[in-house]
Amino acid sequence: MSEQENKSGWDAIDQVMTNVYGDQEPKHFGTLISYQLGGNDPLDGISVYTAKAPIEHWHFVTYGFSELYEKETQDPEISGFGFELTFRLVKTEEESEPPYWAMNLLQNLARYIFGSGNIFKNGDYMDANGPICLESDTELTALAFTCDPELPGIDTPNGKVEFIQVVGITADELEAMQIWNTLGVLKVCESHMPSYVTDLSRSSFLQDPKVKEAVQKGSETEGSNTGFLFNEQISWQPGVKKLFKNKPASVTIGAKQADTIGKVLKGRAVKKEPLRLVSNEATVVFSFGDQPEIIEKDDRIEIILNQESANELAEQLQPSVKSISISSLKSVMFEIVKTDVKDAEGNVVETIG
Structure with a gap:
């Protein structure tokens, strides 16, 4: 037929x-x-x-x-x-x-x-x-x-x-x-x-x-139903342990999406369900537990937060270039970097941060 x-x-x-x-x-x-x-x-x-x-x-x-x-x-x-x-x-x-x-x-x-x-x-x-x-x-x-x-x-x-x-x-x-x-x-x-x-x-x-x-x-x-956000500016670098001074791990976030990530993070903390930030090259996972800590793996970094540390981080995630740390988790730094917004032809029409 x-x-x-x-x-x-x-x-x-x-x-x-x-x-x-x-x-x-x-x-x-x-x-x-x-x-x-x-x-x-x-x-x-x-x-x-x-x-x-x-x-x-x-x-x-x-x-x-x-x-x-x-x-x-x-x-x-x-x-x-x-x-x-x-x-x-x-x-x-x-x-x-x-x-x-x-x-x-x-x-x-x-x-x-x-x-x-x-x-x-x-x-x-x-x-x-x-x-x-x-x-x-x-x-x-x-x-x-x-x-x-x-x-x-x-x-x-x-x-x-x-x-x-x-x-x-x-x-x-x-x-x-x-x-x-x-x-x-x-x-x-x-x-x-x-x-x-x-x-x-x-x-x-x-x-x-x-x-x-x-x-x-x-x-x-x-809370928030969003368990996944794509951000092409997401990246991370592992921490380095030295004899006299340790270098914390570093997570980079684009300024354009920083505020949204903070708001979604608060909502996921209400549900106590993970939030995955993904780019073409990296994955950063926020999950929730009693004790803040980080777990570094080959393909991703997992950042475990409690309610207090989640709120502290969320409040600091704003669309401006800066370095962020949270008091209960010194083993990771967050770097907010500028975002260039481009039109269909690739021309920069706005810079955020």
Whole structure:
């Protein structure tokens, strides 16, 4: 049976959308050259519907993360990666066609997933390192991922498929998700963003004192769900023991992420669960115990903190160049170094620290 004859996975997605939009004919954007044949776009297509509620918006849904045709993967329970992405974007009065940048965003996410094998789940987030709509002045520079509120998971002939919605967020909302959790932040923002419709023109919801207070309370009482942070400036050097004077181990952190690391560290201390800082060359692990100490290994350094030492370190992690030590753990020094923020062409646009 050919792909043209067996579209059971594709048809299952179509049926879900029909359940929501009835006989509305979507605008569909297919791929001319398939990814398998050397094309640039991993997705087989993207359909776009016009939704009227809660505000008028474009509703994008992808075809290609799940198995649309014959079953090819080994797991009979999951279809492909197990999900399709959706995206809801405010529709302006002058728009008669969905904006191309939004489809390019979804294809870029597909390139990342197909290239790395990393998938997005309900509650994940991602820093876009710039406007989610290139060459716009939007404050939305990151993405959150949650279950699409209108599209339940489905069972297809090729396995289960969930619909994970992409949500545009600001830099400080991303930090709030890091120090607390994604779904908690989205929930307290829901009254401002029903159905999690992305609006490029909006400002941060943390300007609302009630949202800011809820985030702070959540992080203090529940801690942080973030167990991993990537920072390309993370590095460490082992300590050196000498006859008359020992040299402490040294951990280097970029100024851009120092403050966020401190806030997340506090949240992980509440949970007493580890925080891993990873770069392309090094791994630094913070874990929690009764007695502060360090454990140096070939591939990483583990820094064990108690509540007091975690709070002391977290308070000192600020975006300025300096050396930090904590009173209860003299065997390690922390060096905050400047961060050069670069644009897509590699030009330095800002220096932090």
